[in-house]
Every structure is written in C-alpha cells, then in structure tokens.
Amino acid sequence: MTDTLTITNPWSGEVADTYPLDGPEAVDAKVRAAQEASLKWREGPLGLRIELVERFLVVAESNRDEIASLISRQMGKPVREARNEVGGMIGRARTMVRLAPQALADQSISLDDGIQRRIVRDPLGVILDIAAWNYPLLIAINVVAPALLAGNAVLIKHASQTAGVGLWFEDMFRRAGAPDGLVTAVMVRGSESTALVQHPGVHGVFFTGSTEGGQQVYRTVANRSHGFVDVGLELGGKDPAYVRADMPVELAAANLIEGAFYNAGQSCCAIERIYVHHARYDAFVEAAVEAAKAWTSGDPTHDATMLGALATPETLDVLDAQVADAVSKGARLWLGGERYGGSGWRYPATVLSDTHHEMSLMRDESFGPIIGIMPVEDDAAAVSLMNDTAYGLTASIWTSDHRAGEALGRRVQAGTVFVNRCDYVDPVLPWTGLKDSGKGVSLSSLGFAHLTRARGLHVRPLEMLG
Template sequence: MTTTIQLVSPVDGRVYAERQYADAMQVEQALTAATSAQAQWQRRSLSERAALCSAAVDAMLAMKTDIVAELAWQMGRPVRYGAGELRGFEERARHMIAIAPQALADIEPTPIAGFRRRIKREPLGTVLVVAPWNYPYLTAVNTIIPALMAGNAVILKHASQTLLVGERFAQAMRRANLPEGLFHNLLLDHDQTAAVIASGRVQQVNFTGSVDAGKAMESAACGGFLGMGLELGGKDPAYVRADANLEHAVENLVDGSFFNSGQSCCAVERIYVDRKIYPAFVEAFVALTRQYVLGNPLEEATTLGPLVNAGAADFVRGQIADAVAQGARALIDPSAFAADAPGSAYLAPQVLVDVTHKMSVMRDESFGPVVGIMPVDGDDEAIALMNDSEFGLSASIWTRDLAAAERLGDELRTGTVFMNRCDYLDPALAWTGVKNSGRGVTLSRLGYDGLTRAKSFHLRHEI
C-alpha cells in the first residue's frame, strides 16, 4: 500500500505537495475523539457554537492571500478569480450561521390542554464530509459549518488534488479555538474512506463528486443505516428564448460555460436557442469566447487556466473529436490560444454547432471548456431536449417573461431553475439534484434537516 500522496500541479506538472496518508491509529483516534467531543459540543448553546464557527470563518478569511495562490497551484484556477471562492465561502457560512436559530428551533403543534408537545432537532453525531477539488472551499463549507452549528462533530476527507485546503480548514478551526477533537482533517485513500463509512462510527456522509464515486459511497454504507447526501454530476442546459436580452444572455452564458475551465457540476454544458435569434447568438457567443486568455493561472492576465490534469483535458479533446467526426462544427481555432497543447492540461475553449443528442458532448458530463449549441423551434422542443439527460442539477431560462420562466420551470426535471442567470448557488435556497445528479439537500433551512434527527416530546402534565 502506498503511504504517501503526491499533489501534482496542473500548472507545470511538478509535485506541489506531498503528505502521508493517515494510518489506522490516527483514524481510530479521530473517530474516538470526535464522538467524545461531540457529546459535549451538543450541550453548548447555539450562540456559543455560532461564536466559534464565526471565528473559524474569520480565521479562514485572514489566510486569503496565501489561499489564492495555493488554489492556482493545486487545481489551476487563475489567481484573478481565487478570492471569489472565499467570498462565496463567507456568504454561505455566514448565512447558515444566521439561520440556525430558526432552522433548529423546536416545532410546536397546536396546543392541547394538559399536554406539552414539541419536536426537537438533535444532532446526528459525527458527519463525514468528502469534498472535491473543483470548488474546494465552497463545497466543503456547505456541510462543515451547518454540521457544527447543529451540534455534530465533523471529519473532513478532502480530495488529494486539494489536500492543502483540508489543512487550511483544520488551521482555521484551531485558530478559532474549537473544542479539541471536534473537527478532524484526515488524508484517506479510497479503501480507508470506505472503511470509515462502514465502521458505524459516522452517522452521516456528505459527498460531492462523480456518479461512480457516489455509487461506491452507497455500497460502503450498505446496511449501515446512515444518512447519505450525494451531489454528483451535471450536464446543465440553458434555453435562450426569442425575447431574451441577447447581450446579457451571451455574456453570462459564456461565463457559465467556461469559468473555472468548465470544471463545475453546474457549469452550462449545452445551450438551446430559439431559431429566430440563433445566428446572432452564436456569432456573439463565439466572439466573446475568443477573448479568453489561456495560460499560467499565476499570471493576472490569464482568464482561463489549465484543467486539473492532462487526462481531464484529453477526455474533453476526445469528446470534441468524436462530435466533429459525427458532423459537428468546431467554431474556435485552438491555434489562436498559444498555451493550448495536445496532451497537456492546457485546453482552449470550444464552441460546437450542428450537434445532436447522439453525441457524447451533449450527453455525458464534460467538466471542461466545451459547449454545444442547438437551435430550437420553441418552448416545447427546448424543454424536451433539456430534460433529455440522465442528470438534473440546474437549468437556466433566458427570457424577459417571468410567467413563462415559471411555467417552463415547472416542466424541467432539475434541482434548481434559474432565470437570466446560471452557475450560482444561493445559500437561502436548497441545493439539490434529481436523477443522477444526486440525493439530499445542502444550504437553506432544509440543509439542516439532513444533519439532525427529529425527537418528539409528548408530555402530559395534567392528570
């Protein structure tokens, strides 16, 4: 068994960090300490938990300068955008702290004389967070802060590609003086993670990642009667109606397609445009795409960094080549982007037309800077194509007609419906998916439901 993990940077292919996996004793100590610390933590008042969690958020933000450069080295996002993830981290964390008193408040049914009845929300125990590399702070904080606020202990298993993020979380918790043993960052391999899930020592697992990995999580949990929150893949569609604000739609959909090099579960990967405006939309979309600067993410001028590794880039190259072989047209010349190099992690953005749903690029998650655009003859065709997917995370409708957006949104099989925006998580709303995009909810008041259990009190005080 390999005892160390190497973090290979997509920037230059060199080893950026190397760490030891946790050994069996460290895992056992963490699980035992978490159980002990949680028993005391749940007795703390909500205001005490809020103060300590807020201090942890402050401590993380104080490390912003170092974090931005680390992100670029670890997963390739340009430094000019690195601070944006921390802004989102803060927004989500502060919101979940603020709504905790309401979300965790007792539920009291209609009074009955002689009885006191209420439903209390109690913590589950220990929550295992298995976080991905693409938005390593945002995805992890979706569970970590509300889990702690609800009175749970947390064990974080971060992706090896962003292992330094796990260390930053641990550092922030120490600086905030969280109780010893309440939060642990563990470097685990796949077998160790499965063993922790199957151990009976954790009561909830929240995972963000691929469909196949989600199936592995469920297999490990089989028979354990623990909760599973799964945010898996996406192939998110957009529909641009004839009445859309064309300039606004183009600007936001280009960003929604290519931000973070398309490495987002809710990135826009397929676009359907009313035939009346299709030529104008494609022309403007391509023109704006050509303005991206592909290059070293540590340089301020760079707006598009490398994919996480060469293998990920080659997968997208294969999708593009396969689509072109089936009749699609690629509208972007990769040679216009000097950093694009076959076999490397650096990949130029690509816009494909004359695409069909027989092509992988319109069916399978790309997780890279490519988007297919199709003309449609109205709402019915657009909705049918948008729903023609094994995924259902988010979908966007671009129109000036609010009533139409709400009507069409009711027909979409997706977790989130956007109007005139995309690729954004509002912490006041439930983040969830349908079909192969996952199960469970994070964020919003509903996000606390999967981190607590209901306990009913039926007290007859007049006899």
C-alpha cells in the same frame, strides 16, 4: 515507513505538495477524538457554536491569499477566482448562521387539547464530509458550517488533488478556538476510504463528486456492519440553458459563456449545453464565439488569467473525444477543440454549434471548457431536450419575460432552475439534485435536516390524568 500523497501542479506538471497519509490507527484515533468532541459540543448553546463559526470566518479572511495560492497550485484555478471563492465561502457560512436559530429551534404543535407536542432536532454526532476539488472551499463549507451549528463534529476527507485544503480548514478552526477533534482533516486516498466510511463512529456521510463515486459511497455505507446512517450525495450534471426568442442575444451569450468556462468549466452546475430559439440562433452563435475568445489560457498565478488548468489529465481525453465525435456527426467547430502541448493539463475554450443529442457532447458530462449549441423550434422542444438527460442539477432559462421563464422552469427537471442566471448557488435555497445528480439537500434551512435527527416530545400534564 509512512505512505505519502504527492500532488501535481496541473499548470506546470511539477510536484506541488507532498503530505503524509494517515494509516488505519491514525484514522481510528481521529474518529474517536471526533466522537469525544461531539459529545461535549452538542451540549453547548447555539450562540457558542455561532461564535466559533464567526471566528473561523475572521481567521479565514485574514488568510485569503494563503489559501488562494494553495488552491491555485493544487488544482489549477486562477488565483483571482480562488480569492473570490474565499468570499463566497464566507457568504454561505454567514447565511447558514442567520438561518440556524429558526431551523434548529423546537417546533411546537398545538391541537388545543392541553397536551404539549414538540419536534426537536438532535445532532447526529460525527459527520464525514468527502469534499471535491473543483470548489474546495465552497463544497466543504456547505457541510462544515451547518454541521457545526447543529452540534456535530466534522471529519473532512478532501479530494486527493486538494488535500491541503482539508488541513487548512482544520488549522483555521484551531486558530479560531475550536476544541480538539471538532474539525479534523483525515488524510487518506479516495480509494482507501472504505474503512472511514464504514467506521461505527461516523454518523453521517456527505459526498460531492462524480455519479460513479456517489454510487460507490452509497454501496459502501449500505454495507456497514454497525447502524444505519444517512448519506448526502451531490453529484454530476449536464446543465442546460435555453435562450428564448425574446432574449437579447449578446447579453445571454456573455453570461452563458462565463457560465460554461468559469473555473475552466469544472463545476457541477456549469453550463454544458445551450438551446437557442431558431429565430435567434445565428446571432447567438456569433455572439457566443466572440465572447469565448476572451477566455484565453494563462498561468493561474497571474491575476489577469481567466482560464487556468484542468485539475485532472483524464479530462483532456474526454474533451478530445467529445470534439471528435461531435465534428464527425456534423457539428461545426468555431473555437478551440485541441489540447495544448507542453507541460501541464490545459485545454482551450471550445465552442461548437449545430450539435444534437446523438453526440456525446450533449449527453455526457464534460467538466471542462467546452460548450455545444443547438437550435430549437419552440419552448416545448427546448423543455423536452433540457429534460432528455440522466442528470438534473440546475438549468437556466433566458428571457425578457420572467413570468414566462418561471412557468417554463416549473416544467424543467432540475434541483434548481434559474431565470436569467446560471452557474450559481443561492444559499437560502435548497441545493439538491434530481436523477443521477444526487440525493439529499444542503444549504437553506432545509440543509440542517440531514445533519440532525428529528424526535418527538409528547407531554401530558399531570392534572390531565385525574
């Protein structure tokens, strides 16, 4: 009897979709098919690879409503945000297409001694992309597009909550004319993916998810019995923001509340803690509470909905516990703070002020629509608190003096520091995390490095031997 995966609709609590799971023989067959596809794909010119990715994007765009509906149904994202994610995916992929020719070109090194020296980059072979559910298109395309452009085949093991998205990628690439085995969805539960990660036919593993999950993947890869492979990890965050005294508070509040509550706060780069210069603190809190009132919960299938459901029921317990802990230690609860009753997994937009670092809310990842706000004395205190974390994915500084913001940003320990922006991924810049937020780089021209293997060519012309 075939084992199946059942996905629950986070809004209604009803069954959303059911899929058959791959057994060990099916997994092995898919890896072997990907190996065969990769051997042929790597020999083709870059122009051919670019054409396939571009055709995929055209097909994906024509199926925008279909995939937006599936995402909304499977993980609770408002359908409007899901449609926006399709556009974001297309933009990221096209950025990687533009960067590919230069990033993948041979590098010639001249020492004026007649010897020809080149650094060349070869594809790894078969890339395993273990993608997360919170941005199921964007997270997957971060690996899929550059991997294909670099000459690899890709296996997509999507999160169980959004398993249908992995199948969608496979189908869209098939419709775009991809060879058999080049882009393949592997349907296994996360807890049963050890054999896939350790398969000798897999040559690179890229995981997006929790820090604990990343540690498990790293250990599993280390225990492979055949060969060494690289691992890219994009993990959790507790991303801070600092509002300086010179920043208009209404403008900062509107942007930061959106950065905290977009996608119900289920983003690794969502704003999870805000520090405000004491001179503007009261005004900022008032503006933030007012902005947060617009983020009301509603049916994700309705275009007007801003706050959908939480993708996992466990997050409800995390958020309840963080509110209770913060209030017991002196925080003021302005808005929300208690899960909704009834079916589904819903939590209101929640704002607390007068928070501090003895509270779980300001130290542990929330991954939900909740934000804590804390006053600080000056820039130095803000930077110290921003760095007082186990994570280091993104951070943002809000100021009317962007030069001062950049100077402060260089002191903040995060893979990406924004000035007057947040909850954003710029595909021309390296996406990377410090501390427990991960290892490796995706996106930008540097994102191709982990999907290829650098080799050296040293050529001494025959006439130099005489």
